[in-house]
């Protein structure tokens with residue numbers, strides 16, 4: 001049997017081919033490859049979708065996290081609190097600024113930042129008096145929005161800024177709010193594997209703060225002021241290509257239906273697997289964008305389960321096999337095994353199954369059967 005794709009982007013292209021081909025060809029023919037009109041059009045559409053006043057498109061999700069940190073002047077001596085069970089970019093951007101990432105444990109059920117442990121770590125840093133607590137970077141891991149009310153309450157008590165890492169959460173929501181709008185500023189990614197994706201790298205920053213957006217916009221383009229060759233500050237080159245904006249405009253139109261279809265796929269997994277494996281929980285009031293469908297399996301059986309699924313043509317991924325506080329890149333911050341028990345346990349138990357809106361019921365049944373077989377053998 002042919003192996004199934006983990007995310008079927010070829011199917012998406014087939015479905016959207018007429019509109020995508022037209023958009024790509026027209027954009028190429030118009031020859032405004034940088035800052036073409038599609039970029040501003042996309043920023044407006046994205047701001048509307050997320051429900052914020054301002055959107056600044058940029059080159060990738062990592063830059064979308066970096067730009068607000070630069071705008072806030074986060075640097076040496078500052079502490080930024082973030083999870084260790086996430087993609088490296090969440091904490092990498094902090095360390096690259098010369099600031100210190102302070103790793104916080106997760107809630108086992110949601111895989112997201114634990115607000116109680118967050119407050120304990122903030123108090124610890126305040127008491128030590130060496131670093132200045134500045135910001136929190138909560139992550140909407142696997143598409144599930146973080147507990148923004150609890151995190152905002154902690155942030156308010158300690159005077160901290162919140163930068164939401166919505167790289168995986170785009171499309172998700174909490175109450176009446178959309179992912180990307182849950183903190184003071186939100187960052188997302190349009191990397192091909194994310195819920196809303198372009199044909200290469202792309203990202204965006206979201207905020208209701210017009211002054212912050214103006215600074216982020218300036219930093220995105222070499223710190224320019226109103227005049228393109230007057231530079232108010234040091235910045236970077238982090239524009240989103242016009243071609244990527246054109247692709248995203250087409251895909252954004254199709255996105256609400258895709259998001260609905262992701263719910264159906266997740267529902268079918270839950271129905272078939274609940275009771276057999278630890279399926280992901282979506283607490284009341286939250287909507288996951290299902291960037292990943294991540295279950296837990298017994299740690300010692302995981303390698304064999306992966307092999308058996310692979311033999312059946314079912315790809316899986318382990319996001320993330322090693323917590324950030326234990327990565328060599330962050331060694332100087334002194335993380336030790338046992339520091340973050342819930343994060344470390346998750347890294348040993350998680351397994352992500354194929355998840356995308358184009359997964360047919362037949363293919364999904366094949367995945368489910370193979371997974372149940374593998375579990376029983378495991």
Ligand SMILES: *Cc1c(COP(=O)(O)O)cnc(C)c1O
Pocket residue numbers: 060061062063086087089090139165167168188189190191201202203
């Ligand atoms: C993908 C991702 C990023 C980085 O996005 P890029 O566009 O790849 O730079 C940051 N944080 C998380 C949680 C991600 O999943």
